[in-house]
Amino acid sequence: MQSAETAYIYALCEPDHRRTVRYVGKSIDPDARYLSHIDSADKAKEAKLPKARWLKKLRSKGLSPTIEILELCNEDTWRAAEKAWIAYFRDISDKELLNVSDGGELICRRRNYIGERFGRLTVVSYSEAPGLVDCVCTCGAAISIDPGRLVSRNTSSCGCLRREVTSRRARKAHVPIQKGERFGRLTVVRRCRKRSGGHIQYEVLCDCGNTKRVAASDLRNGKVVSCKCFHKERISELMREVRRRA
Numbered sequence: 001m002q003s004a005e006t007a008y009i010y011a012l013c014e015p016d017h018r019r020t021v022r023y024v025g026k027s028i029d030p031d032a033r034y035l036s037h038i039d040s041a042d043k044a045k046e047a048k049l050p051k052a053r054w055l056k057k058l059r060s061k062g063l064s065p066t067i068e069i070l071e072l073c074n075e076d077t078w079r080a081a082e083k084a085w086i087a088y089f090r091d092i093s094d095k096e097l098l099n100v101s102d103g104g105e106l107i108c109r110r111r112n113y114i115g116e117r118f119g120r121l122t123v124v125s126y127s128e129a130p131g132l133v134d135c136v137c138t139c140g141a142a143i144s145i146d147p148g149r150l151v152s153r154n155t156s157s158c159g160c161l162r163r164e165v166t167s168r169r170a171r172k173a174h175v176p177i178q179k180g181e182r183f184g185r186l187t188v189v190r191r192c193r194k195r196s197g198g199h200i201q202y203e204v205l206c207d208c209g210n211t212k213r214v215a216a217s218d219l220r221n222g223k224v225v226s227c228k229c230f231h232k233e234r235i236s237e238l239m240r241e242v243r244r245r246a
Ligand SMILES: [Zn+2]
Pocket: 120, 137, 138, 139, 140, 141, 157, 158, 159, 160, 161
């Protein structure tokens, strides 16, 4: 028999022979949790969640999901394990995983900030420091911050925005962008003939091979430094780090 502290990481799966995993969760009583999932399809508060919609669809066909235990954990290890399993199934599954968060948080948390974007900052995880969240900025920098400051819009970058505004003010002369000029990972290919919303645009080539159109101002002030590959890499790097740390 397992002790009272055992935390189970479980998966809800499609009830077909392939058992595709659709949802990953943690419970100290998986049987009871399974039943509450089945009921959740009817709860008004949860009905809009993708998981509830899936359960409802199954039920309309007279089906129920299957539950599989993925791992036995304890109070100290379940957060990292849940996050890792969610990331794993998001990665390998051919059907979308229906979890709305990245796992590891307590259900009583009022707002799930993970994945939310505030200005230049995207929340990637809950910090080790209580009450803080880890964010990655579009410039690639990582910061930990009180989410209240994000919600109140007091903070919308790692500090790069303020630095840019200051340096832009300092730069009096308007310097035209040259073909071949580099901005982060981007090389300017040519000036686009058409403006977009009145803004001059440039076609740029990213180091990863993607091309993209960027407003001249976004290049100058450092708001855009890649085709987005830099930001994506930074987020997955931080997610790996968080998982290793947890
Ligand atoms: Zn920044």
